[in-house]
Amino acid sequence: MDDAAIDYGAVFQSLPGMVALLTPELVYADVNEEYLRMSGRRREDVVGRHLFDVFPDNPHDPAATGMRNLEASLRRVLTTGRRDAMALQRYDVEYPGRPGHWDERYWSPVNAPVIGPDGDVVLLVHRVEEVTELIRDRGGPGGDNAQVLEGELYTRALELQELNDRLRRAHAREREVALALQEAMLPARRQVGHHGAAVRYRPAVGALHVCGDWYDLVDLVGGNRIGVSVGDVVGHGLAAAGVMGQLRSALSAASRVAAGPAQALDVLGRYAHVVDGAESATAVTTFIDCDRLTITYSSAGHLPPVLVHPDGRVEFLDRATDPPLDARPDPRPRPQADTTFTPGGVLALYTDGLVERRGEDIDKGLNRLAESLVRHRDADPEDLADAVLLELLPPDGATDDTALIIVRL
Template identity: 75%
Template sequence: MPDTVIDYAAVFRLLPGMVALLTPDLVYADANDEFLYSSGRTRDQLIGRYLFDVFPDNPNDPSATGMRNLAASLRRVVETGERDAMALQRYDVESADRPGEWEERYWSPVNAPVLDSDGRVVLLVHRVEEVTELIRARGRPTSGRGRVLEAELYTRARELQELNERLRTAHAREREVALALQSAMLPVTLPSWDARIAVRYRPAVGSLNVCGDWYDLVDLPGDRIGVAVGDVVGHGLVAAGVMGQLRSALSATSRVAEGPAKALEVLGLYARSVDGAENTTVVETCIDWAAHTITYSSAGHLPPLLVRLDGTVDHLDQATDPPLGARPEHLPRPQATTAFGSGDTLVLYTDGLVERRGEDIDTSLDRLAAALVRHREADPERVADALLVDLLPVGGATDDTALVVVRL
């Protein structure tokens, strides 16, 4: 058996359930035999055609929601890269033999992504179980326990569908509020060296994925600036609120502390009194323009990258400690200093920019470094835009992204 070659195309065609493959643009790429048979369509009527051109809503039913609900589910899969199981749907289908005549049909769909090596959704697996006969059985005489079970199943399915709609509405409202709160707490003005700095913030896709990423930039005495990025564990309003407290505290502390390590020590002590601040990661850097040095300290955060004019890339990873609140005792945090040359570029970021499901973090960082080398001669604004285009998935990332680019 280990030497047996499996013909997966043949297996797909003969799967006992209805399965179709869609592109992220919702065009049919393939469909198995059961899907063709149960939908009453030929391969020529499906492959290469837009899903809702083949299966539109019943124009005779103004209350039809099947197309809208299916489109929303498929968009969620494209945006989040995660499986989505739908509640029972009524989705009428036009008869292939009698155009203009619509058949009342009920379906239980599940949609799942197929990801490439970069975590991008390249195909959608659309699996459907038809339950029309079960629903119609409600109107036929059945005996005893069978009738009760059918009625309960139909009622529960309808209740689940209504609950899903209410939850999605509530989640959308929470996302809107959290985004507004997070936007209000992120700095809107840059330090005096703003011509050399570009900042970006991109929220995660999906209603519940607003997270606690932040960036901060402050003028410091002695021809210096402080640059920091951080990431609070969690999602939604709670994470956004914790983010605001920690960012404000670090912004104030960095102005008076003797270096990034001391600033993170104070922030760590403060985080112990903030619910939800545990395991927050943050990196603080101090750029000294006169001395041409970067002093930094990291609380469990991904390393800033320093790309030099000659194309070499340094990972600033020589002063990394556990995240905030990750250990019970208070210990001094490490600090390191590196020199920079005029024209070098410093980049700080959160994990939404680089991390991809199932990929080693070193591979992710190598991709970021390569992109930085390609764009190192561009101005900071163009570098920031290029990094977002090169590194974020087409449908958006499932985690927030904060990015700071500094031309040194």
């Protein structure tokens, strides 16, 4: 059964636990049937209203802090974009239709973010486990057994939090190692400085999101020529960084002896076929002849380079695109194409983290990139690269790695 055949609205309403969807302003967007049943509310009493208008704090009992704790948890999720599991909470819930009459309830909430295409939290999933009857069966809300049970649940919550913290630290350590490995295998700035080029690499946000994006610039044999390439390995962490290093080194070596970029990608494709983890990797390479004022290019499933002419005309180099590196069991010659440039133009190569956004057509991202390059085309390559990243990447970081090369022609 595919997604189109599943009625997710019906699934949401049939969930066995209490689940609510809240906006970032903590207004109810929707609730499931179990939430209404267990809370004793009608849908019109809840949806469209602020959470704490529906469930206010008990003004007569300062010890009833559940609502305040819940608000702090929801704010943490909005700020961090991460799920927050709360310890067992006591709530004083006002009886529906009986103002001033309160019922002591025990709920165990979990709050999770729903991330939108731009990386922001667009909804909060608020799930509640009702354990009031369990506590009352153990001796009543004030009994010793209830206190023991509450203490046990709280201890388990702390243990889970500590486990999560350890996992985050381990993931952060893996991220540091992968970043160090990735940076060590990418060409140093001093290798490309004399070409009038600027390079940028920005890792994705999140401990596990170090990916396999890479770039390369090499001096080519014969004439005043350079090779400029970018690529992307599917996957995350140390494994992706290792595959990235192998492919970058192989393409760098192949470009120095190949007759053109298509032949260099032919060689790289055959190599990728025997490298574990290189499945679906993409790359694009350009050979720039500064004497003949030509760019020869070939792409293995990668997004097209952008050539901005001095007059502001934009040309996407998309006439020589082929499947990814390891897409064919029997590789065959790849296509390549040529274009001309005028001194003073700008060539940009990049990876998808710069232009792709979830739920958005890729053409919108490509148009944003082109507009930014045109707007800043007269800037120094270093300033131009910084301006493009500032305008295209989300302020709190992208969810995918980004590599960018700017070459002043």
